Amino acid sequence: MQIGLWWRAAHPMIAEIAASAGYDWCLIDGEHAPNDIPTILAQMQAMSGGDASIVVRVGQDWVLKQVLDISAQTVMVPMVETADQAAAMARAVRYPPVGVRGVAASMVRASGYDLIPDCLDNANDEICLIVQVESALAIKNIACRPMDDVGRTDGHPYPINPAGQAPAERLYRAL
Numbered sequence: 001m002q003i004g005l006w007w008r009a010a011h012p013m014i015a016e017i018a019a020s021a022g023y024d025w026c027l028i029d030g031e032h033a034p035n036d037i038p039t040i041l042a043q044m045q046a047m048s049g050g051d052a053s054i055v056v057r058v059g060q061d062w063v064l065k066q067v068l069d070i071s072a073q074t075v076m077v078p079m080v081e082t083a084d085q086a087a088a089m090a091r092a093v094r095y096p097p098v099g100v101r102g103v104a105a106s107m108v109r110a111s112g113y114d115l116i117p118d119c120l121d122n123a124n125d126e127i128c129l130i131v132q133v134e135s136a137l138a139i140k141n142i143a144c145r146p147m148d149d150v151g152r153t154d155g156h157p158y159p160i161n162p163a164g165q166a167p168a169e170r171l172y173r174a175l
Contacts, residue, residue, distance in 0.1 A: 002024035015043035
């Protein structure tokens with residue numbers, strides 16, 4: 001079992017303390033917290049001396065590309081409703097030929113600003129994608145289906161509507 005911390009503080013000093021507090025992972029919330037790329041980067045830099053793995057939660061848009069470029073290796077994408085959406089997210093976080101992630105390796109933090117010689121060769125294997133299953137429809141469509149390119153699916157602790165309550169409880173028991 002892993003124990004993690006999910007916070008919305010948007011402050012690098014809190015991130016630094018959290019990363020060294022014995023958690024297995026710490027999640028920087030880029031969906032509902034007041035985070036943007038500079039605050040996410042500052043928190044990731046502050047966490048680099050700790051033992052916790054860094055997870056960054058962002059929406060399904062251009063922000064995903066930017067957090068990968070600033071070196072997030074584990075990303076969580078909320079509100080994934082179908083296996084097709086999950087597959088699209090898996091392609092979005094990986095470089096060609098298996099994905100569609102844009103290649104800017106010579107000028108981004110993820111490649112050490114081109115100081116990591118085999119960055120592109122290994123990058124696809126070093127990314128973990130977590131898709132967040134948050135509705136009854138998503139549970140029906142993808143929650144219990146294996147997906148090769150998705151690191152894990154994650155149920156939401158607060159169902160979006162009452163119709164999602166029973167399927168969500170079944171999903172948690174299955175996990």
